[in-house]
Amino acid sequence: MTAPQRVGVLGGGRMGAGIAHAFLLAGSRVHVVERDATAMDAASARIRAGLRHSIERGTTSVAEFDLLEALSLGTEIAAFADADLVIEAVPEDRALKTEALTRAEAVMAAASILASNTSSISIDDLAIGLRRPERFIGMHFFNPVPASSLVEIVVGTATHGPVVECVEDWVASLGKSPTTVRDSPGFASSRLGVALGLEAIRMLDEGVASAEDIDAAMVLGYRHPVGPLRTTDIVGLDVRLGIAEELHDRLGPRFEPPALLRRMVAEGRLGRKSGRGFYEWENDS
CATH class of the missing domain: 1.10.1040.10 (N-(1-d-carboxylethyl)-l-norvaline Dehydrogenase; domain 2)
Structure with a gap:
């Protein structure tokens, strides 16, 4: 099981920073996009603090310099063009998530996978405005992400089977356990x-x-x-x-x-x- 090479995270709040942290420890290159420079700096501080904590606890043997070399941040969503996986991690608001997902998909390669970290909003509802709903899936991480062992994978009506299998493998590469559920209110x-x-x-x-x-x-x-x-x-x-x-x-x-x-x-x-x-x-x- 190998982590994706290039991961995009849209939103660098507590959840987005934790998701970026998890993929960095797994060996992925991670690019985080935030709404402005102030939010970007705050996201950078969160991620750096989390990585230092993992190093101090012995959770990773990778040097801080090497982890930070694999991290980049910005405000331009076009940076997701070469990502294998993009995870939307904006606040739990249907309109906000729909807009964020549509913008991300517009710059992504056709073969990449788009995921939402929603904890309750229907994946099918979020997929309505997408051009490639078959490559869209839910990846519900839990707070705090680095310490949590679970990722709930939410399969939409249009989500292709190979996409589900790929995401399950990626979750396992993080050292976490996937549980796979069909799209339903609140999932499981x-x-x-x-x-x-x-x-x-x-x-x-x-x-x-x-x-x-x-x-x-x-x-x-x-x-x-x-x-x-x-x-x-x-x-x-x-x-x-x-x-x-x-x-x-x-x-x-x-x-x-x-x-x-x-x-x-x-x-x-x-x-x-x-x-x-x-x-x-x-x-x-």
Whole structure:
């Protein structure tokens, strides 16, 4: 199993930086495109910090200089012209993703593969405006990408079988395990994860138990590595709200976002990235 030689990542936020990190460690050359110079510099800092952390932990034996030699960043999407794989990693907004994917596909070679890192939006819906939907697929990475062992591969109605097989091999080359699912609301991971997280939020709002005790019940009783409320903090309450709204639209009232979740997002309590959610994260944000 060999990683793709040239990978493009559209969006250098937390997820995009993590995806770039994973492919760099696997030996790919990675080019990250951001919307402007300020965002590009921030993406560069994220990726560099992540790579240094991997080196310090002994996760890779490759020298920092060599890893950075394989990394480039810019603001021009035309740089994806020679990429074997381009992964869209912009925020979880249907219109934003559709526009980003259309722009990326317009400059890509016909034989390359285009993927979305969406966690809940239908791959078939995102493929509607594409010229080559047969070479489009979902690659749902998990946060934090370097530490996560799973990538959920989402197969659209038009996605060709050889594309699926190729992407499965590429995921394995990252040292991660692929799970392959057909396009459906929330796929497998988001649908189950959000269902558990929303119920935990309702329980907290009803005063059933504290956040710590709700999480402990799942960690100690069901051997989950992290409880649903702490997971929501790590994912981001705004991200989880967006996924819940998407699932509510597609699957009905069982995914209605709790009022507490909406209120916390409105107050800017987004979890780890804002320093406060269901837990305090001053030392982890």
